[in-house]
Amino acid sequence: MAVPGHRLDRMFNPKTVVVIGDKGPGYMWLNNNRTFKEKGGALYSVQLDPKEIPGIEKLGIENFTSLDEVPGEIDYAVVAVPRTVAPIILKGLIENGVHGAGFFTSGFAETGQEEGIKLQAQLTEMARTANFNLVGPNCMCLYLPRSGVRFSMDVPVADDGAIGFLSQSGTHAIQFSLVTNANGMHLSRCVSLGNAIALDIPDYLDYMTEDPETEVIAMYVEGVKDGKRFYHSLRAACARKPVVVWKGGQTEAGARATMSHTASLAAPQAIWEGMIRQCGAVATNNLDETVDAVKALALAKRPAGRRVALLAQTGGQSVSITDAFAKGGFEVPRLSEDSYKQLAEFFNIIGGSYQNPLDMAGTVQGRTETLDRILRIVDADPNVDAMAIEVSAMFAARHWQSRPEVLDEMLDALQIHANRSAKPFVVVMHPAHEAEYVASIQHKFNERGIPTFASFERAAAALDRAAIAAGV
Amino acid sequence: MTFESVLTQARSEGRDLLNEVEAKQLLQEAGIPVTTTVLAVTQEEASAEAARVGYPVVLKIVSPDIAHKSDVGGVKVGLEDDAAVNAAYEEIVGNAKKAVPNANITGVAVQNMAGEGTEVIVGMTTDPQFGPVMMFGLGGIMVEVLKDVSFRVVPLTERDAAQMIDEIKGSAVLDGVRGQPPVDKAALCDAILKVAEFVEQHPEVQELDLNPMIAYSDGAIAVDARIVVSAS
Numbered sequence: 001m002a003v004p005g006h007r008l009d010r011m012f013n014p015k016t017v018v019v020i021g022d023k024g025p026g027y028m029w030l031n032n033n034r035t036f037k038e039k040g041g042a043l044y045s046v047q048l049d050p051k052e053i054p055g056i057e058k059l060g061i062e063n064f065t066s067l068d069e070v071p072g073e074i075d076y077a078v079v080a081v082p083r084t085v086a087p088i089i090l091k092g093l094i095e096n097g098v099h100g101a102g103f104f105t106s107g108f109a110e111t112g113q114e115e116g117i118k119l120q121a122q123l124t125e126m127a128r129t130a131n132f133n134l135v136g137p138n139c140m141c142l143y144l145p146r147s148g149v150r151f152s153m154d155v156p157v158a159d160d161g162a163i164g165f166l167s168q169s170g171t172h173a174i175q176f177s178l179v180t181n182a183n184g185m186h187l188s189r190c191v192s193l194g195n196a197i198a199l200d201i202p203d204y205l206d207y208m209t210e211d212p213e214t215e216v217i218a219m220y221v222e223g224v225k226d227g228k229r230f231y232h233s234l235r236a237a238c239a240r241k242p243v244v245v246w247k248g249g250q251t252e253a254g255a256r257a258t259m260s261h262t263a264s265l266a267a268p269q270a271i272w273e274g275m276i277r278q279c280g281a282v283a284t285n286n287l288d289e290t291v292d293a294v295k296a297l298a299l300a301k302r303p304a305g306r307r308v309a310l311l312a313q314t315g316g317q318s319v320s321i322t323d324a325f326a327k328g329g330f331e332v333p334r335l336s337e338d339s340y341k342q343l344a345e346f347f348n349i350i351g352g353s354y355q356n357p358l359d360m361a362g363t364v365q366g367r368t369e370t371l372d373r374i375l376r377i378v379d380a381d382p383n384v385d386a387m388a389i390e391v392s393a394m395f396a397a398r399h400w401q402s403r404p405e406v407l408d409e410m411l412d413a414l415q416i417h418a419n420r421s422a423k424p425f426v427v428v429m430h431p432a433h434e435a436e437y438v439a440s441i442q443h444k445f446n447e448r449g450i451p452t453f454a455s456f457e458r459a460a461a462a463l464d465r466a467a468i469a470a471g472v
Numbered sequence: 473m474t475f476e477s478v479l480t481q482a483r484s485e486g487r488d489l490l491n492e493v494e495a496k497q498l499l500q501e502a503g504i505p506v507t508t509t510v511l512a513v514t515q516e517e518a519s520a521e522a523a524r525v526g527y528p529v530v531l532k533i534v535s536p537d538i539a540h541k542s543d544v545g546g547v548k549v550g551l552e553d554d555a556a557v558n559a560a561y562e563e564i565v566g567n568a569k570k571a572v573p574n575a576n577i578t579g580v581a582v583q584n585m586a587g588e589g590t591e592v593i594v595g596m597t598t599d600p601q602f603g604p605v606m607m608f609g610l611g612g613i614m615v616e617v618l619k620d621v622s623f624r625v626v627p628l629t630e631r632d633a634a635q636m637i638d639e640i641k642g643s644a645v646l647d648g649v650r651g652q653p654p655v656d657k658a659a660l661c662d663a664i665l666k667v668a669e670f671v672e673q674h675p676e677v678q679e680l681d682l683n684p685m686i687a688y689s690d691g692a693i694a695v696d697a698r699i700v701v702s703a704s
Contacts, residue, residue: 227600227603260700261593261595263679265609274625
């Protein structure tokens with residue numbers, strides 16, 4: 001149990017999971033959750049359609065024709081029944097003392113049709129009266145990588161996830177999980193909220209705030225039902241851990257009739273931005289910015305200031321990396337006299353420079369010891385709060401391809417530095433002309449927990465957001 | 473004049489917009505710096521009040537039927553003496569009656585004229601999601617065209633108010649450009665915080681503008697104020 005006593009703790013750390021109403025030929029929800037069984041959980045199916053039962057049994061999953069027959073206490077249920085049956089299923093879940101359920105079933109208020117609105121009102125009334133932990137409806141439910149509970153066949157099972165994600169879009173929930181994983185990170189817990197008729201963002205956010213397995217929280221949000229409650233919940237979360245808010249639906253709402261100037265200027269997006277900053281959260285605008293910010297927050301140390309040392313390979317790149325970080329709100333200070341003295345001992349200044357930005361290819365020439373020596377000196381510099389280094393696929397890809405151990409050695413040196421240093425350290429590697437090869441070595445960076453970005457601008461923006469979250 | 477009495481008066485007249493004299497007097501009592509503003513209902517009163525608040529003065533029409541005073545020729549600034557005040561009084565009332573023939577005219581607001589400085593806007597509105605929110609921006613084109621404003625949810629901390637001032641894109645203007653001294657940001661912070669407190673104490677307030685507020689190197693003062701209250 002991650003947060004003992006919390007109303008969502010059983011559902012978020014399930015031992016017994018039931019899938020209700022899954023259908024062949026795909027049996028999507030049973031297949032998504034076979035990993036739960038592989039992780040030692042008790043996975044059952046409830047399906048009374050005799051045509052579906054043989055296919056379920058072929059998956060090796062025990063089926064019952066009624067929820068009452070399922071043995072033991074049920075921590076979490078996935079409901080994939082037609083909408084008209086949803087109230088009957090919810091009644092059964094409540095009567096059986098099930099701890100929580102995600103309703104994949106859709107066709108409710110989101111349709112704008114009377115029938116759907118009426119059914120949603122009915123579910124809402126039932127869930128609230130029973131204080132039932134209902135996720136959704138109209139959602140992709142939960143993804144719990146430690147437990148093996150999944151909302152897609154493609155997302156991994158993992159025991160080391162530290163990122164919590166809340167999403168008002170099921171697609172964004174899945175895509176964020178996949179892209180985060182492709183960038184070398186795992187989630188602790190993920191919720192696709194759907195119509196959020198019972199549980200809403202603050203309920204999940206409060207859990208993730210308390211949850212020791214979640215170190216960084218991110219969310220995709222289009223709007224909230226209770227702004228004040230959201231505000232207080234977000235503020236409390238930010239006091240404990242970094243929170244990234246990707247606000248979707250940024251177009252201006254229709255003009256309201258107002259009597260004051262202030263009201264006429266109060267675009268919802270502008271108010272959201274102010275509110276996010278006031279809470280101490282970090283605002284993002286899209287998936288890439290969100291993943292990048294989470295990467296800097298989860299994989300790099302927290303910056304204590306905005307003075308950055310920039311280690312580029314060549315002259316042109318040292319200008320570009322400086323432009324990107326200066327525009328991103330960073331200072332690129334002079335290094336200390338002591339650093340200059342140490343660097344002067346070995347730096348090749350013919351076509352190179354040990355000013356900040358450092359132009360170091362001519363000095364390092366592929367020698368890991370020299371790279372490490374530079375990293376140590378810059379790391380110890382009192383004028384430096386953060387470090388960014390360019391790794392050039394343009395120059396090195398051919399060499400790495402013929403001698404992979406050279407790349408491994410360099411990455412080991414970068415990893416050792418990142419672990420040794422108390423300062424955030426980010427790597428920039430543009431794919432250049434070797435996009436396919438660079439993609440094939442991404443896992444080497446990921447395995448070592450090295451936060452790597454494809455451009456100076458993205459690295460600067462991610463580090464800027466980490467600085468905002470750190471209050472600097 | 474208490475908030476409750478002003479509210480009762482406005483509601484009894486079916487108004488949700490307080491007049492400038494009411495708004496400024498309430499704000500002044502809340503410790504928010506505004507130009508001294510008094511209501512005159514005759515030319516003689518205007519003349520006497522002008523002498524009392526001190527020249528130069530500004531005269532503005534006060535009418536529940538006229539929301540945008542300058543659009544109807546209802547504002548005269550830089551009045552240096554008694555003769556100018558008398559002439560302005562007649563002209564303003566005449567303009568107002570011509571522009572809005574059936575307008576109910578409460579009188580004319582007489583106020584001392586603030587010196588030149590940097591125009592800013594401090595405001596509050598009620599967001600359907602987050603309740604009362606504060607706004608800050610530079611006056612004029614920056615707010616009209618570029619919508620260069622910042623928001624925070626009420627209540628605010630000092631840090632929130634300071635960030636609101638610093639995060640607008642044109643904040644360099646406040647630090648002093650073309651040899652101008654920097655403006656008194658502490659005074660602006662204080663005004664933002666006091667307005668936030670004022671609207672927190674009076675949940676009937678739905679919208680509020682100090683527009684413009686003039687910022688100086690030492691202090692700041694609101695020269696126009698608008699308060700919208702809930703209908704009931």
